[in-house]
Amino acid sequence: MATVETTIAGASRRQSLLANEWVRFAVRRLGILVLSMWLLVTFAFGMIHLIPGDPVRAALGFNADPALVAARRAELGLDQGLLTQYWTYLGQLLHGDLGTSLQSRLPVSQVISDRLPNTLALAGITFVVTLLIAVPLGVGMAILTQHGRRRGTELGYTSGAMVLSAIPEFLLAVVLVYLFAVKFQLLPIAGRAGFSSFILPVAAMTLGSAAAISRIVRVEMLSVLGQDFVRTAAAKRLRPHRIYLRHALPNAMTATLTLSGLLLSSLVAATVLVENIFAWPGLGPTMVSSILSKDFPMVRAIVLVYGGLVLLINLVVDIVLAIVDPRSAIRKA
Known part of the structure; x- marks a missing residue:
């Protein structure tokens, strides 16, 4: 009876400890997120004031009446001190006010709400396609080349993956536009008009990313395939697909998940250049035109x-x- 009570008490303590670790993990991550957002807001505010030029005069024209320029600066609060502008800006953000565009005179939130879905659609589809290509390719190459087999296949795959991952997305985009839109005229060259308009921009951002991630997946998969529990599963004469998919692949996915998060972050940034090349109606062209016009x-x-x-x-x-590896992830947080 005492043994049962001791076991129950031990299990209860472990559950309580795990719950406390999750709470600490959530608090730490939330604190990091809040601090990072504050730094980002401060950077965005300071960056604008470090860029030379007068945004009001750029919007109204260099020959605009000085009285009109002064009135517009007062309307925007640019005639106030820097610290006052900063606190005003924070207050506007807390109320969901992103300001008004100097060029179009439209609310910034309206412009972003119109164009952000297009950017998210492009980045999201690219992310899914990249994983659908990279994970099976990396797993397949690990299975084919394990134990030092097929050296020629490994060399060709590694060389091709390194070359593709080293080419910038915008350069791939230019090449794809020339081949499939200009020379062969198989796909639309610009804009968003149905499924076919996604093919070239998604391909431009997918090729290099899929090549890079597939190499990571292959290395992780080879490492897992050499571990004792995989050899034990093979000794039990389990079916190969069960060994690879149920036992090996989940253990190889931790590094892949980490890299996938970095990939998605980079894809969001890569859309700026790619959207401009394909005249995609997202935030990329808006950002470039706004920088040029000092909006x-x-x-x-x-x-x-x-x-x-x-x-x-x-x-x-x-x-x-x-969630995948709570012991290491939570304690390292």
Whole structure:
């Protein structure tokens, strides 16, 4: 009876400890997120004031009446001290006010809400396609080349993957546009008009990323396939697909999940250049045109959106890793 009570008490203590670790993990991650958002907001505010030029005069024209320029600066609060502007900006953000575009005179939140879904669609589809290519490719190459077999296949795969992963997305985009849109005229060259318009921009961002991730998957899979529990499963004469998919693959996914989070973060940033090449109606062209026209409220808001998405992705990846491997992820947090 005492043994049973001791076992129950031990299990209760372990559950309580695990619950406390999850609470500490959540508090730490939330604190990091809040601090990171504050730093991002401060950076976005300071970045605008470090860029030379007068945004009001750039919006109204260099020959605008000085009285009109002064009135517009007062309307935007740019005639106040820097610290006062900063606190005003924080207060506006807390109330969900991103300001008004200096060029279009539209609310910044309206412009972002119109264009952000297109950017998220492009990045999200690219992310899914990349994983659908990279994970099976990496697993397949690990199985084919384990124990030092098929050296020629390994060399060709590694060389090709290294070359593809080293080519910038915008250069791949230019090549794809020339081949499939200009020379052969198989796909649309610009804009978003149905499924076919996704093919070239998604391919431009997928090829290098899939090559890089598949190499990581292959290395992790080879490491797992050499461990004792896999050899034990093979000695039990389990079916190969069960060994690879049920026993080996889940243990090889931790590094892949981490890299996938970094990939999605980079894809969000990569859309800026790729969207401009394909005239995609997302935030990328808006950001470039806003920088050129010194539309600082728009630039500042887009920087916050991109930065916030990256922080959110990193938080989701941390949570997923904690669920997959709670002992290491939570204690390292």
